[in-house]
Amino acid sequence: MERRIAHLTGIRRQQRQQLIQPLTAYFEIYDEADDDAVVEKRWRLWERPEQSGAVLLSSVFHFEGANDADEAGAIAAAQASIQQVIHYGLDTWNYHVLPAGATTFNFALRHPDAAVREPDDSVSLGLSNPPRASAAAAQAAIRETIEHLYTHYSAEGFHLVEHILLRPQRGPDTDPTAPEPYPGDALLARPSANPDTASEIDPYSYQVSLIFPSGYARDFSPAASNPEARSPVPPHRFRDRELRRHVERIVQQSCPAHLRPLIYWVDRHVSEQSLPFPEPIPETATDISFEQFEAIYFAWLNTQLLPGVAAEAAIAARNQMILAMNALSAAPPPL
Structure with missing residues (x-):
């Protein structure tokens, strides 16, 4: 009965498990290493818990607080970006395969609203790295990332x-x-x-x-x-x-x-x-x-x-x- 309900309501989760995961289970917010004294944070999405395995997605930009020393504000900004990734990263049409070199490809997660992406339409919520050897490999990595986000952060289920x-x-x-x-x-x-x-x-x-x-x-x-x-x-x-x-x-x-x-x-x-x-x-x-x-x-x-x-x-x-x-x-x- 549970599987039937899940199937007919579009819930892709087919096993009984905890629906709510803490962000820190697979996301890491870390300091950007540079020479200035400004507190700057970035995030990355790991394949496995405890920051292990491959990095599936990472932030494109760093995040700052209200002032140069505002660490809590920088962390909050990074967390807000992660929530956007969770929101829009479950849909395949928000991902775009991009050339990373002559024969390599990576992919970016973009906000679906063009007005949010202005003035530079290339601004992304997250970027895959390192590049893949082919566009097909990049597409496979997109599917893996979507499944990872859905399994651990969609909270869909009952x-x-x-x-x-x-x-x-x-x-x-x-x-x-x-x-x-x-x-x-x-x-x-x-x-x-x-x-x-x-x-x-x-x-x-x-x-x-x-x-x-x-x-x-x-x-x-x-x-x-x-x-x-x-x-x-x-x-x-x-x-x-x-x-x-x-x-x-x-x-x-x-x-x-x-x-x-x-x-x-x-x-x-x-x-x-x-x-x-x-x-x-x-x-x-x-x-x-x-x-x-x-x-x-x-x-x-x-x-x-x-x-x-x-x-x-x-x-x-x-x-x-x-x-x-x-x-x-x-x-x-x-x-």
Whole structure:
């Protein structure tokens, strides 16, 4: 079912994996080596983690901050350029094969808007180096770069949760002499469509949830000054309302008739640094970021798939997963 939904919605990711990768996993921002005292940064995209393998793409220009010593500003400018590369680097028509010599070729990634490229139409977001021996080799390198960016930075995909796997398996301890009585497993709580009951009587049977990143980010930190402000982030396609309707229709058509699918579009967090993951979910949580959900989801999934997991660890992971699902149910619907 997951592969069918992915295929029919244009999601090229065919395996279950973490959708959100930190920029530093494959991108490196480094100092430009020159003789002046100005802080200047460049970036490059590596083939493998920890800055290893081949360099697939690198910045054409260096980036500076508001003044000569503004390192944070230079890094922010480089990060903004990387976000443009992630945005436009997923489409083959934004790449151009260029002659690098008499018999060699490389390729450039360009912004699709000609107005942005003015006054010099040759200005590129990124450039491949070293040159390839033929135009065909350069085209193959373009396909490799697109696949690399899509796999690690498109954020396109979803996570599926079978509710029956979250059913309670242990009640509260009844031994009054226990030093720390166990209060019992956390319970799924979904708002009920029946006005006579606050929550569904059975939120476990014949139900699955599909959690998609929304294509927006906002500040989930407790000290957020404007927690409702949203900014566009990958996956950029998922902000389109028509695409969302198509996805929801495909999910309905792809699910077996006995299953009720629930779909969530969840915002990402605005920063990779300001909110630690995974972070325990309190029982009163009414909102959760996609990154936090994803961390909890894979921690729980590992207890389901890996043999020999300690019972206490499995219980803790399941309880956190239930609280995360409850937070999704309690969160306001996306715009």
